[in-house]
Amino acid sequence: MxxxxxxxxxxxxxxxxxxxxxxxxxxxxxxxxxxxxxxxxxxxxxxxxxxxxxxxxxxxxxxxxxxxxxxxxxxxxxxxxxxxxxxxxxxxxxxxxxxxxxxxxxxxxxxxxxxxxxxxxxxxxLRFGPDPFELTPDIFANRLQQKKTAIKNALLEQKLVSGIGNIYANDALWLAQIHPEAKTTDLSQEQLESLHKSVVEILQEGIAHRGSTLEDKMYVDLYGREGSHQDHFRVYSRAGEKCLRCEGTITFTQLGGRGTFFCERCQVKSSQPTLI
Structure with a gap:
């Protein structure tokens, strides 16, 4: 943050x-x-x-x-x-x-x-990868597959794709119906390209809402005003609440030392589709 x-x-x-x-x-x-x-x-x-x-x-x-x-x-x-x-x-x-x-x-x-x-x-x-906005879906997918790790960890790797942090990684993965612990090598090209669409969508929403101000109130804009995207979180900071898509329960865990939120029911770990 x-x-x-x-x-x-x-x-x-x-x-x-x-x-x-x-x-x-x-x-x-x-x-x-x-x-x-x-x-x-x-x-x-x-x-x-x-x-x-x-x-x-x-x-x-x-x-x-x-x-x-x-x-x-x-x-x-x-x-x-x-x-x-x-x-x-x-x-x-x-x-x-x-x-x-x-x-x-x-x-x-x-x-x-x-x-x-x-x-x-x-x-x-050279210390930073390209923004998600600068990448086509196929190149985005190829860059993430360079890192053989959990997909959420790959999203946070700034040399692969820059700018994505913990809040927006959680919610983008939910939008794409991908489990944060899914291995990059277990996901299909189609899933990764769908994830690119979700990342772009969630980042654009965050910009439109002028960012996210959490309970610590640390983030404010240039004029000292809070953002409002915290009112639109899909899974981030919603542990124990109902999933907005399938009404499953939002789960919290630690992944790579970062707080991770997801729906066990509708976010999948592989390229196999899940029926809701």
């Missing part, structure tokens, strides 16, 4: 707000140590664009460098008026030429702020 829909929501808002502005001052708060050692060097050049790569957000500067944020678990990017009261866990503040501030906050400090030169961008991109 945040996953592709949350990061995409923030990225789209930043695209509306930042291009053409300059960073006038950088303030690092307390004992926080950014990954980028020379953050003050971003003062001056205009911001010309914003891009998402995987779950990372890139502010593109006119000199070709990129200011990169990875929110990981509890990171936030917040656009505030300069007079607004400080936000909890404020780590870095970027004071903008329009009088506003872009604030990077992070409760647990797993997130990071990095500065990339043009020559480093190619290697950075």
């Amino acid at each position: 945040p996953e592709l829909p949350e990061v995409e929501t923030i990225t789209r808002d930043l695209k509306k707000e930042l291009p053409g502005l300059e960073i006038k001052e950088v303030v690092v708060h307390g004992s926080y140590r950014p990954k980028a050692k020379d953050l003050n060097s971003v003062v001056g050049p205009k911001i010309t664009g914003v891009e998402r790569i995987g779950k990372t957000i890139h502010l593109i500067l006119e000199d070709g460098r990129r200011l990169v944020f990875h929110l990981i678990m509890t990171g936030r990017l917040l656009l505030r008026d300069a007079q607004a009261k400080p936000d909890p866990d404020q780590r870095v503040t970027f004071k903008l030429s329009n009088g506003k501030e872009l604030r990077f906050t992070d409760q647990r400090m797993f997130g990071w702020v990095e500065l990339l030169g043009q020559e480093e961008l190619g290697d950075f991109r």
Whole structure:
């Protein structure tokens, strides 16, 4: 958390707000140590664009460098008026030429702020697979079959397909009627191509709902507002409740160290069809 829909929501808002502005001052708060050692060097050049790569957000500067944020678990990017009261866990503040501030906050400090030169961008991109939106169903299926593991683990492998996290993997597998423990090698091409459709559908829904804000309230958008996709979960966080499709009971287990939710009745482990 945040996953592709949350990061995409923030990225789209930043695209509306930042291009053409300059960073006038950088303030690092307390004992926080950014990954980028020379953050003050971003003062001056205009911001010309914003891009998402995987779950990372890139502010593109006119000199070709990129200011990169990875929110990981509890990171936030917040656009505030300069007079607004400080936000909890404020780590870095970027004071903008329009009088506003872009604030990077992070409760647990797993997130990071990095500065990339043009020559480093190619290697950075190689750390991430393509987005599901960039893949045809057959190529998506072929990439997942490269990893001989449970299908849910493969979905979370960012070098295979980027951006999918635990929430949306659970619900996409439910939509495709595939058990999260099913082995990639036991699933048919047709099932995997159907999974691609489900992944795209659930991610697009998440973006339309401006992301998911869970009970911890950690995710908010650029303006500090909660998302609403949590009101539309199919199986995620619904252990013990009825399946929305077959009225079976939603089961919870741990898979690869991640909380996993599924319907034992209508999500299958192989290419054999299940009658509901």
